[in-house]
Amino acid sequence: MATGPVTFPLGPFTPYEGNPILVPQGDGWESGSVYNPAAAVVDDRVALLYRAHAQDIVSHVGLAWSSDGTTFEREPEPVLSPSEDYDRYGVEDPRVTKVDDTYYLTYSGWDRETALLCLATSPDLRTWTKHGPMFPDFDTFQPRGHGRPGPWSKAGGILAQPVDGRYLMYFGEGSIWAATSSDLLHWTPMTTDDQPPVLAPRPGTFSDFLVEVGPPPLVTDDGLVLLIHNAATKNPDGSVRYTAGQVLLDPARPTEVLAELTRPWLEPTTAEDLSGLVSNVTFVEALVWFRDRWLAYYGQSDSTLGVATFRPGERWSDLRR
Known part of the structure; x- marks a missing residue:
């Protein structure tokens, strides 16, 4: 998978002035909300799995294509839909990684009681084979908990390159955890009785309420791993505000954070970001290098879909002269 320069921090990103780039349409499966996509570059086009x-x-997952990264044509029918007990009320919030000739899609299966992180694979982004819940007994909200007993897991970002012969994934809503796999299908969390999560909520920060994995991680130009994450604070009235951060990790010690941003790189600013089904949300799940720029695709208040762009060297080029 082609990639451009990856540094820490990555950015600055600028929201596209033409946002939103996808909105609800028709009276069918995508008539209410369109948001929270995965993305891949295929044959010099951007594919969005939204x-x-x-x-x-x-929720269903639809497929749209773009030759410029901002103007998309949608395929008429969803490519992934509820079909099993564990996802009968929604296939939600996909992330995608391509390894060799296979796309690995993680998504949240929702049965209106429990969210479970699930895996599906495809050779072409259209035909998917479901492999079921990845961590059926895991509660990623630990150590804080999510207010009731039982499992809960979301948000899996798979690193495309193996580390010491094994694949690495960061996953979780509430807190962020790490897992490894030898075949990309069967995953084992890197946890022990005394092993804390990789990243947990911290009082007084923009991740005061929860953290959640964003797009799949990337290897930086220094050989470290860049993990973009979503973070939330909770307001006194119970509403939330979602922004986005970044952390840097050593692949040899994938559960230890080396550095992190102390302020968000993306946060609600526009009317679509500030008001919607769940207001005050910018939620990033997709990051691709397309031609000469990075494109970060994100959900706007669980209602519409936007993109932010970063072209390396462009913003500060005058200062280098």
Whole structure:
């Protein structure tokens, strides 16, 4: 998978002035909300695997294509839909990584009681084989917990390159954890009784309420791993505000954070970011290098879909003269 320069921090990103780039349409499966996509570059086009639902909020994953990264044509039918007990009320919030000739898609299966991180694979982004929940007994909100007993897991970002012969994934909503695999299908969390999560909420920061994995991680130009994450604070009235951060990790010690941003690199600013099904949300799940720039695709208040761009060297080029 082609990539451009990866530094820490990555950015600055500028929200596209033409946002939103995808909005609900029609009276069917994508008539209510369109948001929270995965993305891949295929044959010099950007493919978006986006979450969409009608007013029933039963999510499907649709597929759209773009030759410029901002103007998309959608395929008429979803490519992934609820079909199993564990995802009967929604296939939500996809992330995608390509390894060799296979796309590995993680998504949240929702049965209106429990969210479980699930895996599906495809050779072409259209035909998917579901492999079921990845961590059916894991609660990623630990050590804080999510207010009730039982499992809960979301948000899996798979690193495309193996580390010492094994693949690495960061996963979790609430807190962020790490897992490894030898075949990309079966995953083992890197946890022990005394092993804390990789990243947990911290009082007084922009991740005061929770953290959640964003796009799949990237290897930086220094050989370290860049993990972009989503973070939330909770307001006194119970509402939330979602922004985005970045952390840097050593692949030899994938559970230890080396550095992190102390302020968000993306946060709600526009009308679509500030008001929607869940207001005050910029939620990043997709990051691709396309031609000469980075494109970060994100959900706007669980209602519409936007993109932010970063072209390395462009913003500060005058200062170097």
